[in-house]
Amino acid sequence: MPARGNALRRRVRSAGGKLLRRFRLLPGGMPDGIGDDAALAGSALDGDVVVYFPDTMDSLYQLRSWYGPLLELHRAQGVTIVCMDSRTAAAIRAEVNLPVVTIALDATLDAIILRSDTKLVLYVNYNPLNTAALRSRSAIHVSLLHGDSDKVVSVSNQIKAYDYSFVAGQAAIDRLERYTTLFDAPARCIPVGRPPLDTDLSEVTPRSDDRPTVLYAPTWEGGQASSAYSSLATHGVAAVRSLLDEGLRVIYRPHPLTGVRVPDFGEADRELREMLEAAGGGGAGGFVSTNRPLHQDFTDSDLILCDVSAVSGDWLPTGKPMIITRPADPQSRDAATALLSMSPRLTASEASTAGTLARDLIENDPLREERIELIEYYLGDITPGSSLTRFLEACRRLAARRDELWQRIQEQEGARGPD
Incomplete structure (x- = not known):
């Protein structure tokens, strides 16, 4: 499937693909790739955190569940949502007050993450297109997903692509240890509860x-x-x-x-x-x-x-x-x-x-x-607000860890000199 997806992306970027994008005739599930790349040349993103969401509108519900926590994270560290589909980006801008850009080219994405000194890249699913952002070695990559369950996707081998995974509780760690081989779940999973439920509570009226x-x-x-x-x-x-x-x-x-x-x-x-x-x-x-x-x-x-x-x-x-x-x-x-x-x-x-x-x-x-x-x-602790607090604290700690690790890499590369 990824190979076919890559071939389709190449065709979409062809001359015929430009016409498909212009007239909104792309196959369902295929991002249109109409990006802000030219406008972003030489610029940097504000804040420490990128949320990478290359999906089309069909999957937007996965990101919507995180709007509340991401707004709080934006206040604390600064968040930019990066899309690959301009239609999805427009919908997000209309729904939540967060910076949103569309980036079509992998080279643009890699350069702006490095130039912006981005510390964390967050992902709400295992879309194969996430690899465009995962190439960046200057940030820590964190899988959030959009729920905790006993579905097989919860123990997908794809979890190994991410530096860390935020999970709901100990059950998720035990599940991964039981069903996923060659993965150190206790070391790479951080329990934060379900932050979207904390922010969802504020909108509920009595029965x-x-x-x-x-x-x-x-x-x-x-x-x-x-x-x-x-x-x-x-x-x-x-x-x-x-x-x-x-x-x-x-x-x-x-x-x-x-x-x-x-x-x-x-x-x-x-x-x-x-x-x-x-x-x-x-x-x-x-x-x-x-x-x-x-x-x-x-x-x-x-x-x-x-x-x-x-x-x-x-x-x-x-x-x-x-x-x-x-x-x-x-x-x-x-x-x-x-x-x-x-x-x-x-x-x-x-x-x-x-x-x-x-x-x-x-x-x-x-x-x-x-x-x-x-x-x-x-x-974990379900006291109102506790899950959101754990999420924000985990992001803060990982951002600090990224700075420490990235400085060490830069010092080592500087000492070695050019090849």
């Missing part, structure tokens, strides 16, 4: 409806068979119908990438939306949540029905019950930790019983104490 409510939050269909965790097309319709038949209100929170790869998931999504509208609309039987903070949906729900995904760990601090689906695809694999083994699992064949199971767990939650004991293991 105003006491009807028993289930949050259904399936993940997307996945990029490979091994990561096909979504229940939407296999469980979703039967499960939501069962919840409604049981008299439970349903909040359906679709994943932003729903239906991007497999059309069947888009069709299931449409069917669920129609079902909730027919159940009363306006929130009577439930509603679709697309532009609300995740914590607002947590606050308004009594139980979550979700897949193997980061949302299960984020739900833990609520203390409320959960049901995790079991993927129908026999090729799917997970990086299981304690939460999967102790949570009720719902198979596709059992989806029509979801309502009975959910109501029983809402009224009688026998695993509550066991889940509460797992909170610190997965997330």
